[in-house]
Amino acid sequence: MEGLPGAVRSIRVSRVVVVVIGAGVYGAAVSASLVRRGARVVVVDGGAPASGTSGATFSWTNSCGKQPRVYHDLNVAGMEAHRRLAAEVPHGGWYHEGGNLEWAGTDAESEALRAKVAGVLEYGYAARWVDRAEVLRLEPDLDPAAVPDEAAFFPREGWIEPAPLVAHLLSSGAEVVRNDPVTGLDIEGGTVRAVRLASKRRLAADAVVNCAGPQAARIAGFAGLSLPMRNTRGVLVYTSPVAVAAARVLHTPRVDLRPDGAGRLLLHTGRTDGAVRVAEAGEITVEQSTVEEVLEAGRALYPGLRAATVESVRVGERPIPGDGLPVLGRAPGLPNLHFAVSHSGATLCLHAGDLVAAEVLGDDQSDTLAPFRFERF
Structure with a gap:
């Protein structure tokens, strides 16, 4: 939230292009954090923003009995992130504690x-x-x-109204591509080079973030990765x-x-x-x-x-990953492909999305994200 991490020296972040797949609470949160950090962001969705899971959710913000402790702590941090944003945007009206x-x-x-x-x-x-x-x-x-x-x-504890939250986050400056499903990823030399859409549009990318919720396994499959979801x-x-x-x-x-x-x-x-x-x-x-x-x-x-x-x-x-815990951060073998997928997205989106965005731009978040990486599967 305070600009670019000091570890990023070799990249002019204003030129980094990140494609975020999914315009729900996770995709919107990741994109807003990336924009704040100086990236150019394109958010793509097969429908309208917040029209999928984020538009049909109980959206209860909590860490009530969540285990293990590291997951509980992640949710508590997610709750605090909502409080901070609500204080920054007091007339937003989407947060209810x-x-x-x-x-x-x-x-x-x-x-x-x-x-x-x-x-x-x-x-x-x-x-x-x-x-x-x-x-x-x-x-x-x-x-x-x-x-x-x-x-x-x-x-x-409390609840959020996802649609106005998503609208606020997407107003940060990201380009939003609606009603255009992702049909593939172009991969070359162990790097994702572009995202292909149903419209035949090809979006060149320096990094890609999979925030596709229930469709996250399909997107992972385009990269040759098997993401277990239940x-x-x-x-x-x-x-x-x-x-x-x-x-x-x-x-x-x-x-x-x-x-x-x-x-x-x-x-x-x-x-x-x-x-x-x-x-x-x-x-x-x-x-x-x-x-x-x-x-x-x-x-x-x-x-x-x-x-x-x-x-x-x-x-x-x-969207529930196979072991019930979030899938967050970089993918093995494809360092510029990242995940932000979980149940409890209403609680986690702002905090986890910010962690993932930081890592996309080179700030390693292993101290927090290690228990939630894709490779555990």
């Missing part, structure tokens, strides 16, 4: 939650137990009958605007939810994810009965939701 309330429904869930709270407290992470009265003070429109005697509260689909239910004072993330036994702006709420459950149906032609649908069950679960928490209807249902594909 209201905390996260979580409670259990069974003895086994309660035991797991207690273990999680104890674990994050050991790491110095902000968490505390609150009673019913405190929960209702935080969320006064909850039905008191739906609130347990105690719940866990993680006050530094992507999953997530279903999000958006309500119509309703007069309910919901201000923070909630994780409850029947439904997870958060505000989504303009009076809407966003609801999710694992059961909804299992209701996705993909036709032979590729059309994706969600069973309507399951969607209604999710809305009813929300109404059981907030009686004010009885007036709400389902405004939309979105299905996103979560």
Whole structure:
């Protein structure tokens, strides 16, 4: 963030051209950091910015029970990066740090939650137990009958609105190429020389960053690399605007939810994810009965939701590397090909994206990125 690292002496960075593949939160964050560091950046996407996973995500910012410790710490740094940017752009409006309330429904869930709270407290992470009265003070429109005697509260967690964040990051000066999928990489002498697009356009590049999310394995394949991914689909239910004072993330036994702006709420459950149906032609649908069950679960928490209807249902594909941890930094054998791919992109994008951008321009980040490099596979 403070200009070019001192280690870069042989390159005039103003002439370095970096092609960033993917215009979601990662691609936008990497590109903004590269531009700040003096690079010329072209961001390419097969659709519109934030129209893929970043447009259909719960976007919860947290490091709540994430393991191992190095991954937890990376997420904590990601949360802090959001706070810094929100302070720098106070009218951005995309960052919401209201905390996260979580409670259990069974003895086994309660035991797991207690273990999680104890674990994050050991790491110095902000968490505390609150009673019913405190929960209702935080969320006064909850039905008191739906609130347990105690719940866990993680006050530094929150959520982001990905689309306006992506718009802000892409306004930094990068060229954005929309609706033009990548069809190949030109490689010569162990170096990526160019990115080929469906339009037949060829983008010469000094470096390439794979921020393609669910399509990251396909992009890696163009370079002869096999990136193991275990992507999953997530279903999000958006309500119509309703007069309910919901201000923070909630994780409850029947439904997870958060505000989504303009009076809407966003609801999710694992059961909804299992209701996705993909036709032979590729059309994706969600069973309507399951969607209604999710809305009813929300109404059981907030009686004010009885007036709400389902405004939309979105299905996103979560990019999850094979071992669940991020893939960040340079690729083996291709020093100018870099990765920024992970689950938890909403939390990690600003911090991890900045680390990757620094390394693209010659500032080795092995102290932080070593556990997350591609070669571990």
